[in-house]
Amino acid sequence: MNTYRESSKLLAPLLGKKNGPGLKALAFGGKNKAPTKAVFACVSHTLRCRSVIDSVLGRVKGETQVDVLKDIRDRALGYVLLYELLLGPYKSIRGGGGVKRSIMKYEKILREALSHLAAHGDAATKNHIETSTEDTSNSSGVQTSHWPKYVRVNTLKVSLETAVTSAQSFIGSDNVSLHTALDNIMAISPTVNNLYEWDLVKSGSVVIQDLSSCLTAAALAGGEGSTHWWDTPKMNVFLDACAAPGNKTTHLAALVNQNLSSSKSSNKVVALDRSGDRIKILQKRVSLLAPGGVVEPLHLDFLKTESNDSNFSKLKAILLDPSCSGSGIVNSPDRGGEEDTPERLKSLSNFQLLALLHALSFPQVEYVAYSTCSMNNEENEAVVSKALQEVNEGLEGGEVWELRRPKVLDTWTRRGKAVEGLTEEQANCLCRCNPFEGDETNGFFVSYFVRAKVDRNEEKYANSVASNSSALKVPMYKAGMFKHLMKGKGEGGKKNKSRESSDQSFDNGGTKRKAEESTSEPHKSPKKEQKKKTKWTETSETSDISDSKSSVPKPPATKMSKKAAKKNAYKTKQREQKLARLKKKKAEAGGAKN
Ligand SMILES: C[S@@+](CC[C@H](N)C(=O)[O-])C[C@H]1O[C@@H](n2cnc3c(N)ncnc32)[C@H](O)[C@@H]1O
DSSP: OBHHHHHHHHHHHHHHOSSSOOHHHHHHHSSSOOOOHHHHHHHHHHHHTHHHHHHHHHHHHHHHOOOTTTTOSOHHHHHHHHHHHHTSTTSSOOSOOHHHHHHHTTHHHHHHHHHHHHHHSOHHHHHHHHHHTTOOBOTTSOBOTTSOEEEEEOTTTOOHHHHHHHHHHHHOGGGEEEOSSSTTEEEEOTTOOOGGGSHHHHTTSEEEOOTGGGHHHHHHHHTTTTOOTTOSSSOOEEEESSOTTOHHHHHHHHHTTSSOOTTOOOOEEEEEESOHHHHHHHHHHHHHHSOSSSEEEEEOOGGGOOTTSGGGTTEEEEEEOOOOOOTTOOSOGGGTTOOOOHHHHHHHHHHHHHHHHHHHTOTTOOEEEEEESOOOGGGTHHHHHHHHHHHHHHOOTTOOEEEOOOGGGTTOOOBOOOOTTOOHHHHTTOEEEOGGGTOSSOOEEEEEEEETTSOOOOOOOOOSHHHHHHHHTOOBOOTTTTGGGGTTTSTTSSSOOOOOOOOOOTTTEHHHHOTTTBTSOOOOOOHHHHTTSOBOOSSOOOOOOOOOOOOOOOOOOOOOOHHHHHHHHHHHHHHHHHHHHHHHHHHHHTTOOO
């Protein structure tokens, strides 16, 4: 469902009429299906703030002769989006579309008009503006308004230094810091509202992306620390198995193509998604963020891929960020009131396990990173534990998949849980983010697997943030460091006036996600659940995901000696047994859909 469109449908008859049925009567009194909680809330807030929106539009017209809604046919949608942009909990429009673009052209003058009314308007207007921004907690109950906004520097297009200098001049040095967790991530003051107007955002040179969503590609590319196994003369291929809208894909492409030795050819990320609509979004993002062939989008079901596919001959590593419950996403009201039922979780975790086992079954693959933006053990540690157990049963000859602590995330403090089947040591290899316990990110989970034949490298990894910070004279981010800038704007002040979201969906992509896509959260639910899910886009970007019927991965054909052939026959038998188990699981997974 598309929340903005649904809201505009409900709002339209209420905008024109003075004497007609009210919102509740329209919403719940007719023959139509009752609106979702999110749609009802959106319309009721828009109606409550309508007089403020009209005053803003009036002032803009008076001052600049611009009629913001003039070219917008669906006026109700215009009001909904204006409410979201100026007065809603996130002060931004999630998702993309033509109406958003028409409105965003005037964002600056609209905000100026609102500020003027907040300072000089009549008492009723001031009261409306104030009360609309008072509650800074979102539907999950987590206070996010003090979180920094995370900006990933897209090193395929711009250097960190250029991005920092540009940020300092666009939004002011006081608002800019480098996050200490990873290289090339800026933490921007939450008081900054106009990131989408920044040239570097528009050109894709930097990406607004939640820090948590940057962990997966970082783990895969930097798991072995600064020993970059992918910096070989020949191209290495990475697979992003569930890639759309492409935040992690483009991040990975940037990571594995930076600081390459001069004789090195580019590395490539093959990006799969089984949703036709979503792969189109990914293609758009790739052309902006990672042009030049370093990403190859493919509309394919990962579960139906085979390891001997010609696309995968140079494949070494897989990033797997499959559909999940999204229970870690706290800065999106889409989550409001949604319950993860046991059936839904079971279906999701079955699919996640299948996908992870499939990734681990590619004989040429040596590294796998598996992540979700879920808080549930069932989708995280339990999947990892079952996958390890299952995959290693079928392997022989000293080969074993093992969990490793990604070196690039060595200093990350929140670790995984030692659920059944995992030791404390293994749990310590896993990374989690928990906004309910104070982390300033969405909830997230990352695991990193390595084929044990790969030599251990005990090098201690240290990222470059400290040296970048001193070279560029930009501070390193410390939790709460922007609080003094928020006096009177959020929970730091007496009244909670700002509830800027960290805007990270695209990851919460770009699609959260964001520039356009970044805002239409890519996550994820099984097909039947998807109907219930809220999409904050003007145009529905539905998934065409069909029931996954995975085909069995086949080992690649190779020439071999008699001994090797015998060994291979044994391996094949083992693999067949494993695949039979997989198939059985899959049959049990049944309706496990996106
Ligand atoms: C959580 S989203 C991925 C978000 C993405 N990694 C990012 O950071 O932008 C999961 C994606 O997996 C896709 N998907 C689900 N099942 C799939 C399958 N069997 N094969 C390929 N893609 C699949 C969904 O369409 C969805 O786009």
